[in-house]
Amino acid sequence: MIKRITASPLIWPVLALVALLAVNVVLTPTFLSIRVQDGHLFGSLIDILRNGAPTMLVALGMTLVIASRGIDLSVGAVVAVSGALACAHIAASTDPASPGTVITAMGIAMGAAVALGLWNGMLVSVFGVQPIIATLVLMTAGRGIALFITDGQIVTVTSAPFKVLGAGFAFGLPVAILVSLAVFALVGLLTRRTALGMLLESVGINPEASRLAGVRYRTIVFAVYVFCALCAGIAGLMIASNISAADANNAGLWIEMDAILAVVIGGTSLLGGRFSLTGTILGALIIQTLTTTVYTAGITPETTLVFKALVVIAVCLLQAPKFRALLSRKRRPSTPAAPAANAPAQSLSVPVPPTSAMAAK
Amino acid sequence: MTTRTATLPRIGLSDLGKLARGRYLSPLASLVLFVVMFAVVVARYDFASPTQVFLNLLVDNAYLIVLAVGMTFVILTGGIDLSVGSVVALSTVIVATTLRAGWPMPLAVLAVLVVGPLLGLLMGLVIEYFDVQPFIATLAGMFLARGLCYVISVDTLPIKDPLLRQLGLNYVYLYEDKFIRWTVVIALVVVVVAAYVLHQTRFGRTVYAIGGNRQSAQLMGLNASRARVSVYAISGLCASLAGLLLAVQKLSGYSLNGIGLELDAIAAAVIGGVLLSGGVGFVLGSVIGVLVLGTIQTFVTAANLDSYWTRIMTGVLLLVFVLVQRVLVRKPG
Numbered sequence: 001m002i003k004r005i006t007a008s009p010l011i012w013p014v015l016a017l018v019a020l021l022a023v024n025v026v027l028t029p030t031f032l033s034i035r036v037q038d039g040h041l042f043g044s045l046i047d048i049l050r051n052g053a054p055t056m057l058v059a060l061g062m063t064l065v066i067a068s069r070g071i072d073l074s075v076g077a078v079v080a081v082s083g084a085l086a087c088a089h090i091a092a093s094t095d096p097a098s099p100g101t102v103i104t105a106m107g108i109a110m111g112a113a114v115a116l117g118l119w120n121g122m123l124v125s126v127f128g129v130q131p132i133i134a135t136l137v138l139m140t141a142g143r144g145i146a147l148f149i150t151d152g153q154i155v156t157v158t159s160a161p162f163k164v165l166g167a168g169f170a171f172g173l174p175v176a177i178l179v180s181l182a183v184f185a186l187v188g189l190l191t192r193r194t195a196l197g198m199l200l201e202s203v204g205i206n207p208e209a210s211r212l213a214g215v216r217y218r219t220i221v222f223a224v225y226v227f228c229a230l231c232a233g234i235a236g237l238m239i240a241s242n243i244s245a246a247d248a249n250n251a252g253l254w255i256e257m258d259a260i261l262a263v264v265i266g267g268t269s270l271l272g273g274r275f276s277l278t279g280t281i282l283g284a285l286i287i288q289t290l291t292t293t294v295y296t297a298g299i300t301p302e303t304t305l306v307f308k309a310l311v312v313i314a315v316c317l318l319q320a321p322k323f324r325a326l327l328s329r330k331r332r333p334s335t336p337a338a339p340a341a342n343a344p345a346q347s348l349s350v351p352v353p354p355t356s357a358m359a360a361k
Numbered sequence: 362m363t364t365r366t367a368t369l370p371r372i373g374l375s376d377l378g379k380l381a382r383g384r385y386l387s388p389l390a391s392l393v394l395f396v397v398m399f400a401v402v403v404a405r406y407d408f409a410s411p412t413q414v415f416l417n418l419l420v421d422n423a424y425l426i427v428l429a430v431g432m433t434f435v436i437l438t439g440g441i442d443l444s445v446g447s448v449v450a451l452s453t454v455i456v457a458t459t460l461r462a463g464w465p466m467p468l469a470v471l472a473v474l475v476v477g478p479l480l481g482l483l484m485g486l487v488i489e490y491f492d493v494q495p496f497i498a499t500l501a502g503m504f505l506a507r508g509l510c511y512v513i514s515v516d517t518l519p520i521k522d523p524l525l526r527q528l529g530l531n532y533v534y535l536y537e538d539k540f541i542r543w544t545v546v547i548a549l550v551v552v553v554v555a556a557y558v559l560h561q562t563r564f565g566r567t568v569y570a571i572g573g574n575r576q577s578a579q580l581m582g583l584n585a586s587r588a589r590v591s592v593y594a595i596s597g598l599c600a601s602l603a604g605l606l607l608a609v610q611k612l613s614g615y616s617l618n619g620i621g622l623e624l625d626a627i628a629a630a631v632i633g634g635v636l637l638s639g640g641v642g643f644v645l646g647s648v649i650g651v652l653v654l655g656t657i658q659t660f661v662t663a664a665n666l667d668s669y670w671t672r673i674m675t676g677v678l679l680l681v682f683v684l685v686q687r688v689l690v691r692k693p694g
Contacts (some may be wrong), residue, residue, distance in 0.1 A: 071496075129683055130637050132441075137683065140624060141676020147669035257500055270494045302515055305508030312501040313487070320491040 009267040012318045013282040016265075016311065020289045027297050040169040044292065052288030053176035054079070054235035056281060058255055059262035060180070060187055061231030063280045064224040066263055069204040069272025070124060070131035072225065075232035075259060077142020078116050079252025082109040082236030084149040087246035090157045102161040106237055113233025116142070117226035125221040139256070146248035156245040166241030176238045183231065188277050197275075200224065204272030258287055265315045286311070387634025387686050388646035394682070395653050402656055406663040416541050418655040423544040424449070424606040425625060425654070429633075429647040430555045431599025432626040434592040437559075437572045439639025440495035442593060444484065444502035445600040446622035448477050450615070451506045452604020456525075457518035457614025466522045473601050480506060481597020485590035499593075503623070510616035517615045520608060529609040544606045551602065555644045564588060572639025628675060629654055632682045653678065 024031040024044070034043035058075050065072045089105040090096050116138060123134035168175040191197030202210040203220050211217045235255070240246045264270060265286055266279025290311055294304045317323045403411045419426070428445055435442045452473045459469040484502045487493050520526070532540035559565035567588040570578035579585045608614055627637075629650030635642025654675060661671045 123680075123683075127684065127687055129687060133631055133637055133679075133683055136624070136627065136631070137676050137680045139676075140628065140679060141673045144669040144672030144676065147667070148673065152667055152669060257503075260496070261500065264494070264497050270496060300511075302511030303508055305504040306512060307508075309501045309505035309508060312497070312504065316493050316497055316501070317487070317491055320493055323491045 009276065009319075010279055010282065012315060013265055013267065013279055013286060016315055017282055017286050017289060020286065020293055024289070024293050024296055027293075031296070036172070039172065041172045044296070046174065048285065048288050048292050049177040050174035051292075052284050053174065053180045054238045054252070055255060055258050055262060055287060056177075056180045056284040057183060057231045057235045057238070058228075058252075059259040059266075059280045059284045060183055060277065061224075061228030062256075062259040063263050063266075063268055063275050063277055064187070064191070064200060065131070065228045066260075066268055066270060067200050067204045067272055067275035068221055068224050069207065070221070070224065071260065071270070072120065072135045072228045073132065073256050074116065074120060074135040074138035074142055075228065075235075076252040076254065076256045077139050077146065078113050078229050078232035079236035079239060079255055080143050080146035080246075080248050081116065081149065082113050082233040083240030083246040083251045084146040084155065084248050085109045085112050086162070086237055087155040087157050087240050088149055090159050090162055091155050096157055096159040097161065099161045102159060105162070106165075109237055110230060110233045113229045113236070114226055116233075117229025118222065120229065121222035121225035124225065125218040143248060146246075146251075150246055150248045152248075154245050154247045158244065162241050163244060164241070166238045166243070176242070179234065179238070183234075184277060184281060187227075191277070201273050201275070204274070259284075261312055262287055265312070267319060286315070384641060387641075388643055388649060390685055391633050391646060391649045391653065391682060394685075395649055395656065398653065398656050398660075402660045402663065406660075408663075410539070412539050414659065416535070416539060416545075418652055418659065419545045419548070420542050421658070422651050422655045423542070423548040424603040424610065425622070425629065425651045426548040426648055427551050427599050427603040427606060428622065428626040429629040429651050430551055430644055431596035431603075432623075432630050433633075433635055433642060433644050433647045434555070434559070434568060434599075435495075435596045436627075436630050436635050436637055437568050437639055437642060438589055438592050439572045439575075439637075440488065440589070440592065441499065441627070441637070442481075442484075442502075442596045442600075443496065443499040443623050444480065444506055445596060445603070445626055446619040446624075447503045447506035447510070448480060448597060448600035449604040449607055449619035449622055450510045450617065451513075452477060452601040453608040453611070453614035453618050454510045454513050454518070454616050455614070456605060456608050457520050458513055460520060460522050460525075461518060466524055469522075470605060473605055474598065477597040477599075477601025477604070478594045479597070481593040481595070481600070482590065484597075485593030488593065489586050489589045507616070513616070514614075515616055517613050520612045520614065525609050526612060529612050542610075544609060547602075547606060551599065552644055552648055559644060564591070568592060569640055572641070574640075625654060628679055632679060634686060653682075 021031070028044075031044050034041050034045060036042070058079070062072060062075065086105040086109040089108055090101055093101045093105075095101055120131075120135050120138060123129045123137070124131050127134075164175055165179070166176055170178060191200065199210070199215050199220060202213070202215055203217055207217055232252070232255075236252060239251050260270075262283030263275075263280050265283035266276055266281070268275040268279060287308070290308055291304055294307055295301060299307075399415070403414060408414045428449065432442060432445065455476060456469050456473050459472055460466065464472070480502055484495075484498045488495050488498045528543045531543060533543060533546060534540045559568065567578065567583045567585065570581070570583055571585050571588055575585055604619070607618060611618075630642065630647045631637065631650070632653050633642065633646030633648065633650030635646055635650075657674045657678065658671055661668065661674065
């Protein structure tokens with residue numbers, strides 16, 4: 001049983017998250033307390049969940065793209081475009097507070113996100129451009145397009161229905177996190193209870209071989225980029241809705257980096273072919289908790305990045321098979337029991353079918 | 362373009378046609394597109410002196426040229442370095458802070474030129490010996506360097522050192538009234554040295570060989586590990602030098618300098634025909650890429666457009682170059 005747990009690739013992200021939470025509890029003993037106010041749950045943990053929801057959503061989409069041996073650098077730009085379009089539509093409408101306007105605005109934003117995803121998918125699968133360059137195009141141009149839509153201004157809107165997605169509560173929980181978790185559940189079901197996940201992994205491991213085996217390579221690549229862009233689009237709506245404004249310069253700035261980090265911390269290989277959705281969610285939570293920790297610890301917010309870098313390095317090194325082999329070599333002479341305990345850790349370097357990763361869900 | 366001869370092996374005229382279809386095709390296509398773009402911009406906006414406009418491209422982008430040179434080394438091995446923008450900022454902050462603290466100028470410059478390569482070396486070691494993806498390792502490096510900037514100072518710090526001010530403010534007259542600045546001279550020296558290292562030394566050949574096929578390179582007895590770690594140190598060195606050039610150009614150090622600069626450097630390399638999969642490309646190609654980006658900037662300024670047009674046009678051009686290269690260089694990316 002213990003062997004099973006220590007062999008799980010998710011053990012390091014879980015430990016990192018628990019350690020971070022423990023640090024917080026030491027710093028502020030009331031950290032874990034959740035109280036009910038106005039029928040909603042309040043507390044630091046809820047804040048972490050709510051603020052982490054957009055990153056979590058983007059990271060979910062990113063996981064699938066990375067599993068197909070791709071990468072999507074354009075999500076931050078899509079976040080900005082989506083928020084800009086929605087806010088521009090609501091601000092221009094005669095009745096900003098009506099649910100109809102808000103639904104149309106969200107429809108436009110998500111439609112645009114899908115179009116941008118199709119664009120990325122086309123460059124990658126039809127033109128055969130490397131994913132990193134293909135999405136770099138949109139990453140560079142996208143924020144410019146968002147600024148073009150908002151005319152370089154910050155568009156503010158006053159619309160109660162629009163605020164629901166980013167700042168509202170349902171069943172006592174923030175709507176944003178409910179949306180992210182719903183997407184997580186949906187993707188989990190689609191990839192782990194149907195053959196889709198396996199097809200995706202086969203594309204990631206060897207695109208050519210999977211094509212010869214009859215896997216629809218193009219369709220799958222299109223699908224993952226569209227899904228990733230759609231996630232980014234919804235995340236953009238969350239961010240815009242949370243602050244009731246579209247800030248084309250700063251909305252979703254560096255969210256692609258955070259999302260990729262979350263994916264990697266969660267144990268998904270950037271080389272494709274193996275992914276863990278649960279790991280990604282943990283990764284996103286670690287990043288958000290880290291940010292919150294720096295605030296609660298009273299350290300100047302400017303130094304957040306230093307801590308982020310250190311945690312990223314630590315988690316990545318702990319996951320690197322070579323680094324773990326180095327550690328276990330050093331430990332072996334001192335403790336005779338070490339070889340047995342380390343055996344599962346070393347077997348990690350062999351790609352295992354990751355079905356067990358999702359079983360925890 | 363006097364440095365051109367440095368990278369091209371001696372060739373007869375008859376070979377030119379063959380070369381134009383080979384690995385020189387991408388950079389040549391970029392060069393042609395640059396010349397066309399530049400001509401159109403100059404013709405459209407009726408600049409008094411096209412020569413000076415061209416020289417200004419170099420003056421304004423001297424630091425980016427140095428940065429793109431370092432990035433070229435990394436990309437040639439099939440890696441990527443996202444940390445350079447932050448290292449540029451860190452360098453400007455370090456030089457400004459140490460000078461204010463009363464360090465002598467050479468010592469401050471030396472400090473900068475030690476920190477950058479050191480960071481690069483660390484990232485290279487992590488990448489090579491622990492199999493961490495270059496993307497992730499240098500992303501962590503980017504956060505670290507930017508975070509260190511903020512830790513050192515969040516304010517704009519002026520640089521008052523007389524020698525550095527001269528370096529930044531003095532003109533170097535080429536002929537009549539046409540001038541460049543010393544930063545350009547430094548950048549061009551870096552380009553020449555880089556081209557020499559890549560094409561005339563064992564280390565340079567190893568860099569190309571790793572990008573082509575790491576395993577073959579190793580089996581040939583080349584020291585792949587050392588070369589792979591070195592390119593990140595070189596990129597760090599270039600980034601810190603670029604930081605110094607930027608500091609000299611702006612005569613200040615600021616922790617928000619160079620945000621997104623790594624993307625400009627990567628874009629320049631891609632536009633210049635350096636393949637992100639490694640093994641293909643030239644330092645001069647990246648320089649052409651920088652000139653293309655500079656021309657866009659010149660156009661947007663001359664046409665009095667909002668600055669976000671620079672981004673849109675860079676994206677569009679990036680797309681055009683990528684697609685042109687796909688069509689011309691039928692090489693699986």
